[in-house]
Amino acid sequence: MNLRQIEFVVAVAEEQSFTRAAQRCHTVQSSLSHQVAKLEEEIGASLFERSSRHVRLTPAGQAFLRQAYIALEATRRIPEEVATASGQIRGRLSLGMISALGTIDMVDLITRFHRQHPQVEVHLSQSGSEELLNRIKEARLDVALIGLWPGDPVPDGNHLFLCEERLIAVLPPKHPMAGDKRLTLEKLATLPLVDYPRESSARRQTDKAFAAAGIAPQISFEVNHLDLIARFVAQGLAASLVPESVASGLRGVAQLSIRDAPKRVLYAVWAKSPTPATAAFIDLLRMDLAG
Known part of the structure; x- marks a missing residue:
């Protein structure tokens, strides 16, 4: 098993198509399909249900995908951690937020973060709280700003009360x-x-x-x-x-x-082991809250 094979499986799962996955990974479909089949043979399980119209994850594929996200995230973090040891913060910061977030000016926050850390590539997406929390759990998101009903349990991991x-x-x-x-x-x-x-x-x-x-x-x-x-x-x-x-x-x-x-209660949530860019973003958010 190698990282390229893992990337192929993630692409097929997200695109729900071998053709689109091959385009996304800049390879030919026959090569991608061969590598996925080789991986399935190695682990002794089919990862996808294939038909002329649909490509769906099997239960084994769903289990593989959860760990695949974690493995790819760990790989992504290696150069970021090395840069931090040299006194630099670089890499990628993936943010998620609910659409109704009137108390936080996310555009202003990202602008100030970018000025402080210009070598960090920032990405932002909007979705519902449940989807954002799933992405945090699957290591597909670094920080999420979510809304909960008072009394609802705060998810496992790190969190910061906003308001x-x-x-x-x-x-x-x-x-x-x-x-x-x-x-x-x-x-x-x-x-x-x-x-x-x-x-x-x-x-x-x-x-x-x-x-x-x-x-x-x-x-x-x-x-x-x-x-x-x-x-x-x-x-x-x-x-x-x-x-x-x-x-x-x-x-x-x-x-x-x-x-x-x-x-409603707003929280910022992030993974138990934050990236250097995540930690820097949360520090900026804490400073804003402190006034």
């Missing part, structure tokens, strides 16, 4: 309830609502809030981005619950405090 904030209601500006000074979850639940998909952590936060109050809300629209939530509200099609720091940046909506307002 706790209320969710507030956003309504169409001309809605009869837009001037309600005593809006409650019960009143809000009588309106059509727009929210994140059911499987997302953001949606679970609002679902738990309504459930704790014994209320069944009307979720009419499920979308995966804050901008879409704001557009549905501004057009008078629905109301929503959003974090207070995020609501301040939305245009064309009325913002109302809720008497029984739910809250």
